Amino acid sequence: MAHRSWFPEVLNGTDVVLRRHVPGNIRAFQRWYADPDVVRLTRYQDGPMRPDEIERFFVARALGSDSLAMAIHLRDGDRLIGTCALSQLDSDNGSALFHITIGEKDAWGRGHGTEATRLMIDHAFGGLGLHRIGLSVFSFNERAIRSYRSCGFVVEGRAREAIWRDGRWWDEIAMSILDSDWAASRARRPGPARIADDASVSADASLSAADDEREETAIGAGGGPLGGRR
Numbered sequence: 001m002a003h004r005s006w007f008p009e010v011l012n013g014t015d016v017v018l019r020r021h022v023p024g025n026i027r028a029f030q031r032w033y034a035d036p037d038v039v040r041l042t043r044y045q046d047g048p049m050r051p052d053e054i055e056r057f058f059v060a061r062a063l064g065s066d067s068l069a070m071a072i073h074l075r076d077g078d079r080l081i082g083t084c085a086l087s088q089l090d091s092d093n094g095s096a097l098f099h100i101t102i103g104e105k106d107a108w109g110r111g112h113g114t115e116a117t118r119l120m121i122d123h124a125f126g127g128l129g130l131h132r133i134g135l136s137v138f139s140f141n142e143r144a145i146r147s148y149r150s151c152g153f154v155v156e157g158r159a160r161e162a163i164w165r166d167g168r169w170w171d172e173i174a175m176s177i178l179d180s181d182w183a184a185s186r187a188r189r190p191g192p193a194r195i196a197d198d199a200s201v202s203a204d205a206s207l208s209a210a211d212d213e214r215e216e217t218a219i220g221a222g223g224g225p226l227g228g229r230r
């Protein structure tokens with residue numbers, strides 16, 4: 001994998017630490033994305049991903065240059081609990097899409113996903129100099145919506161009845177956060193801002209490097225929970 005100066009080695013939080021993915025993380029992906037409870041919340045298709053689909057997804061999205069993906073570890077004991085990513089980094093418009101999956105179900109509802117989201121947003125705006133981050137979330141995923149709201153995302157639209165799940169239709173909700181939202185919420189946040197360890201990389205250089213890589217590799221369409229409809 002090419003060295004990417006815009007890509008942080010580590011983002012340190014209070015309870016979680018985000019690190020670049022390593023090849024061995026494929027084993028966790030194989031468990032997470034075969035779990036019906038996880039894919040119900042993250043996948044457009046109804047049903048788990050096949051092992052070969054998970055492998056392709058891992059190689060492209062976690063190890064590859066399609067996205068800025070980070071593994072989510074608990075600081076205490078270093079357990080790997082999930083993954084998060086910014087995809088479709090776009091320097092012309094200063095935008096990206098955000099995706100997160102805490103794959104270990106016993107780690108849901110403990111604030112770890114919310115903290116990881118804050119770390120990624122801090123890096124995106126404070127380190128990369130992005131202007132806007134968007135995401136999509138299914139309307140039945142109340143925990144995710146509450147988490148995103150608490151990180152500063154606002155609802156900007158909905159695709160009505162876009163998802164068939166559990167025997168009925170649900171909306172797909174579009175949310176976003178702008179750098180101005182982030183700056184305002186950061187001013188209200190107690191304690192020092194937590195941004196990328198390599199924040200010395202200039203925003204312009206960071207973005208154009210990301211963009212160069214984007215052009216070298218086709219990025220899948222869509223910005224849904226898993227980063228595209230498969």
Ligand SMILES: CC(C)(COP(=O)(O)OP(=O)(O)OC[C@H]1O[C@@H](n2cnc3c(N)ncnc32)[C@H](O)[C@@H]1OP(=O)(O)O)[C@@H](O)C(=O)NCCC(=O)NCCS
Nearest residue numbers: 041101102108109110111112113114142143144146147225
């Ligand atoms: C969505 C996710 C990132 C949220 O991270 P998290 O750390 O588990 O969330 P938190 O513990 O901070 O909880 C967020 C909010 O949801 C609430 N919540 C927790 N469990 C809940 C539940 N079962 N139902 C509804 N709300 C719930 C919390 O009280 C909190 O609300 P508050 O901000 O008003 O206090 C994480 O749970 C996850 O990855 N889930 C599986 C995959 C997924 O849904 N990915 C997102 C796809 S768009």
